Amino acid sequence: MPDAHELSIWNVTSARQRIGELLDAAGASLPRTLRVRGFILQGPNPSRATARGLSRDEGARLAMELPDHSSPCGRIGPSDKVATSSHKDHAQRLFARLTEFSKIPGPFQSSQELESDLGLDSLAMLELRIVLETEFGVSVPDSEFWRLQTVGDLVERLEGARDLGDVRADSSWGRIIARSPRPSGEQAYEPESGFLHWLFLRALMAMAWVVTRICFRIKIEGREKLSLDGAVVIAPNHVGYLDPLFIYAAFPARLIERTHFIAFAEILSKPHLAWVARFSRLILTGNAETTVDSLRHAQHALRIGQAVCIFPEGSRSPTSRLMPPRPGAGLLSAETQAPIVPVFIEGGERVTSPRFPGLHFPRIRLVIGDPIAPPRAPQPTQAETFVRADYQAVVERWRDAILRLQETARRKRGRGL
8 A cells, every 4th residue: 555645745637656666676686576567556544454455365465466467456247337528528538548648448447547558658547647637627736736647536536626617718738837937947957157166166066077988988979969059858868876877978068058957856855966056057847736837847957958857767677678758758748849869878877776786886888879869840830739649750760779779789799889
């Protein structure tokens, strides 16, 4: 059972996704037979048997029912109730939206899990929340958003609304992130200015350059593919804790000085790391409260010709294998018409990670790929806008590029290059 108090403090967008990431990280260094293969997310009102804990036999029975590919929660059976609402028109519009997000046709059933059964990731869940607010006038506070686990939970929100009305506002991501961020981009994520700050920043960059080349013998390939001017989305794979440092140290200073790094707020909110924000352009994200604002700040930076560094996988890979990319990088590229530069980081997981605890000093290689052009923007006279499939198509092209860079690096390593 998730701790409601902790989830409300961190404004977790997806309780299942966050728990799954923590379990994957914790089990990365364990033998395969000892890793958690799946879990059941119990709601806020557990049965007495669940509250006191499962017996060994009950646990074994549930384990046998777990599928190999995902965590089983909300499996659909023939006796499950089809989701209905007294607000039939609004319910049908909501179900149409669920079909659009999940690519699964109805009818939907009350017990269907939004994440495990319909396949909605954290960005889709946020988009669903925005749809509830803009198209149906149903507001969901940050502290309660994690409770939206099933189709039945969504229907209950419609039932509980006093006056649904007929809002039908435009909830496309392009228009959502185009709104001015609060506070403005310059106020929120611009580091301190002044000569002393500039001098300190230069010294910090020089120190990072020396340390990474002495300790990690860092090598960068394809530097000529980097654009020092204009908007660009820098998109590396993510395998280790020090991946952002390698980008910071290896890329040209002229590019780094105008690059905004999208960072995980839970890590950089710690006191011993908070000082980093004073000397860097950090855009903090990672929960329901910050995700939309972080996308707005990132698109603002790209609109004015600066660079944004984002890890499309969303988190570190616990196995070092490339994880399915999330659509955030594709969204920024499409909506701002900024190209994506794929960057393959090799060896980052061996520095320090759940698989390699402690601190090690392996050789690090950064391979920069050819820029990926964004999809063609709709003409001003066209009513169409980019949709989620467009964003996903962009990051799938990024994934293919990273896999090609990985194979190229593997061949060079085999030849001793």
